[in-house]
Amino acid sequence: MNNEFAAELLERVRKSKPLIHNLTNTVVTNFTANGLLSIGASPVMADAVEEAADMAKIAGAVVLNIGTLTAPKVEAMILAGKAANAAGIPVLFDPVGAGATPYRTESAKRILSEVNVDILRGNAGEIAVLCGQSIQVKGVDGGGNADMRALAKEASETLGVTCVITGAEDVVFGKESFSVQNGDPILTTVTGTGCLLGSVIAAFCAVEKNYAKAAAAALAFYGVAAERAVEKSGHNRPGTFAVEFLNELSLTGKEAIMKKAKIEEL
Incomplete structure (x- = not known):
């Protein structure tokens, strides 16, 4: 996959404005909604058991995020996920x-x-x-020094998913496999950037059925937008960065992706 394909996918998202149904955590709902609006997608947050399945049926993609976990949310996620499965709508899970x-x-x-x-x-x-591996996890931040590429491949094969592992290097394993090396460490200082990333990947998957390619394109776009934002905010101003990042999710287009995306096929 080349940078031109990634840029073309972004344009497809902006043209089709897919509805992304987010059953996500309460910490990030506003940031996620604004981020999706910035890229040109349409967000909805409907996690009531009574309507989760009905909303999933009309979405372009469904995001299940267990950041703030409750029993009713789990039930709503399962109902939404099953409804999406029945309708052939992609489901992204952020554990x-x-x-x-x-x-x-x-x-x-x-x-x-x-x-x-x-x-x-x-x-x-x-x-x-x-x-099934034993790796220490502290809070909602992962630990361990696993070989990410091997781990992503194992997860893809054993769980039957397109697996995306994010870190200093982002790795995608599915029908195809990719490494993406865009982004900036300041992303880890703003709550919600990881959760929003999942929703952005879902938006790309709503317009491209090769989920590995869609995920790699989304990762590259997201990382390039972060790099452009930090050029304006500086590396020590997370509040300013958060604002500039939302701006760059809207402003980053084909030219920037063609020039700056770092996608490698594995």
Whole structure:
């Protein structure tokens, strides 16, 4: 996959404005909604058990994010995920903090067992736990020094998903495999950037059925936007960066992706 394809996918997102149904954590709903609006997608946050399935049926993609976990949310996620499966709508699962507590791990595994997850996005610690490996997870931040490429490949094959592991290098394994090396460390200082990334990947998957290519394109776009934002904000102003990042998610286009995206096929 070349940079031109990634740029073309962004244009498809902006043209089609897919509805992204986010069953996500309460910490990031506003940032996620604004970020999706910035890229040209349409966000909706509907996690009530009574309507989650109905909303999923009309979405372009569904995001399940267990950042702030409750029993009713898990039920709503499973209902939404099953409805999306029945309608052929892509489901992205972000197992935030899997491994931190037994309940969180059990809930993540339950979602994977009851919903046909298309894209699994997490850090190395979260993905390792779901593959049955023992890696320490502190809070919702992953730990461990696993070989990310091997881990992503294992998760893709054993769980039957397109696996996206994010870190200093972002790795995608699915029908095809990619490494993406865009972004900036300041992203880790702003709450919600990882969760928003999952929703942006979902938006790209809403317009491209090769989920590995869609995820790699989304990662590159997201990283390039972050690099452009930090050029304006500086490296020590996370508040300013957050604003500039939303701006750059809107302003970053084909030319920037063609010039700056760092996508490698593995």
